[in-house]
Amino acid sequence: MLSTPHRPDAATRAVPADLPRKRDGARSRAGRVPAGRRGRLIAASALGGALLMMLHARIPNEVGQLGSLFQTFLPWAGLSVPVLLILAAVRRSRLAAVAVVAPAVVWVSLFGGAVVDKSSAGGDLIVLTHNVDEANREPGRTARALARSGAHVLALEELSAKTTPVYERELAASHPYHSVHLGIGLWSTYPLHRVEPVPIMPWTRAVRATVDTPKGPVAVFAAHLASVRVTPTTGFATARRNEAGRNLAEAVAAEQLPRVVVMGDFNGTSEDTALKPLTSQLRSVQREAGAGFGFTWPASTPLVRIDQILVRGVSPASSWSLPATGSDHLPVAASLRL
Incomplete structure (x- = not known):
C-alpha cells in the first residue's frame, strides 16, 4: 500500500528563524513615536516662550531693536498659550500640555492685573x-467730542496749520486757556502759565506748562x-524716538513742581525698556x-497702547479710552487725585 507524503497544515508549519515573531498577537507598530516622546517640540516651544516673556526686559536691542519690538506686542504673547494647548491635544501629549502651564503662569504674572x-x-483733575x-478729515467733529469729554486739560498732537484754527474755535467755550506750538497744543479750563517748548527734537514736539488748579499748580x-x-x-527703527524720550526724561527730572503729568503720543509702550529713562x-x-x-x-482695531498718561506726585483714580474720532488714534483720559 502506497502512503502519501505528510503535509503539515498551516498551523504546524515552521516559521523561518529570520522572520520576526509577533508577540501576543499584536501588530507591528514600527514608525510610531512612543507616547513618552510625543510633543517634545511643542513643550520646548512653550518653555522657550515662557522664558522670553519672563526675561523680556533683557532682550537686547543691538540687532534691529528686537527687544523693543517684542516688548511692544508683549501682551499678545499670551495668544501662544491656547495655540500650544490645541497642538498638545492634537498630539495627545501630556508632556506638552504640562509644559504649556509655564507660559500661562508667566503671562498671568505680567498682565493678570x-x-x-x-x-x-x-x-x-481730569486730563x-x-x-x-x-x-x-473731521477736525470739527473731533474737537466737539473732546469739548464734551469733561477733561480739564487737553493735550493734542499732530495739529496742522489748517486744523489748528478749527480746534481753537470749537474749544474756545469749554477750554478758554490754550497754547499751541507747531503740532503740539494744550487747552485748559484752568489758567496756564510758563508755557514753553521742550527741546526734545530739532523742531517742537513737546511743551511744558503750569496749570493753576483749585488745589494748586501742576506741571x-x-x-x-x-x-x-x-x-x-x-529692523524696528526707534533711534530718533529713543533720543527724544531721553531728552524728555531730562526735562521731567529737572521739573521743580512736585506734581507732574506727562502725556502724549510716545510711539512706544510702557513695557519698552528703551523708554525706561522716562517711564522709570x-x-x-x-x-x-x-x-x-x-x-x-x-483706532479701528487697537493692538498697542502707544498714547500714555504718566504721573508723579499725584494719585490716579481712573483711566479710560474714549470712542474713536476721525483720528487713527483713540483719545485716552485719566482722573487724578491731587
Missing part, C-alpha cells in the same frame, strides 16, 4: 491726550515722540487705575 478693573470714583491725526508736559518704522534693513521716573495711570490694556492704536 491688567484685566482687573482698578478704577475708583472721584478725582480732582486727556489725543493724537488728532494730521490727516483727520503738565505734552509730547509727541518721533515715529518708528519697521524696515528690512534697520513716573507711574502709568492705566497700569494703576485702568481696566484692561487700554490699547489706542490703530
Whole structure:
C-alpha cells in the first residue's frame, strides 16, 4: 500500500528563524513615536516662550531693536498659550500640555492685573491726550467730542496749520486757556502759565506748562515722540524716538513742581525698556487705575497702547479710552487725585 507524503497544515508549519515573531498577537507598530516622546517640540516651544516673556526686559536691542519690538506686542504673547494647548491635544501629549502651564503662569504674572478693573470714583483733575491725526478729515467733529469729554486739560498732537484754527474755535467755550506750538497744543479750563517748548527734537514736539488748579499748580508736559518704522534693513527703527524720550526724561527730572503729568503720543509702550529713562521716573495711570490694556492704536482695531498718561506726585483714580474720532488714534483720559 502506497502512503502519501505528510503535509503539515498551516498551523504546524515552521516559521523561518529570520522572520520576526509577533508577540501576543499584536501588530507591528514600527514608525510610531512612543507616547513618552510625543510633543517634545511643542513643550520646548512653550518653555522657550515662557522664558522670553519672563526675561523680556533683557532682550537686547543691538540687532534691529528686537527687544523693543517684542516688548511692544508683549501682551499678545499670551495668544501662544491656547495655540500650544490645541497642538498638545492634537498630539495627545501630556508632556506638552504640562509644559504649556509655564507660559500661562508667566503671562498671568505680567498682565493678570491688567484685566482687573482698578478704577475708583472721584478725582480732582481730569486730563486727556489725543493724537488728532494730521490727516483727520473731521477736525470739527473731533474737537466737539473732546469739548464734551469733561477733561480739564487737553493735550493734542499732530495739529496742522489748517486744523489748528478749527480746534481753537470749537474749544474756545469749554477750554478758554490754550497754547499751541507747531503740532503740539494744550487747552485748559484752568489758567496756564510758563508755557514753553521742550527741546526734545530739532523742531517742537513737546511743551511744558503750569496749570493753576483749585488745589494748586501742576506741571503738565505734552509730547509727541518721533515715529518708528519697521524696515528690512534697520529692523524696528526707534533711534530718533529713543533720543527724544531721553531728552524728555531730562526735562521731567529737572521739573521743580512736585506734581507732574506727562502725556502724549510716545510711539512706544510702557513695557519698552528703551523708554525706561522716562517711564522709570513716573507711574502709568492705566497700569494703576485702568481696566484692561487700554490699547489706542490703530483706532479701528487697537493692538498697542502707544498714547500714555504718566504721573508723579499725584494719585490716579481712573483711566479710560474714549470712542474713536476721525483720528487713527483713540483719545485716552485719566482722573487724578491731587
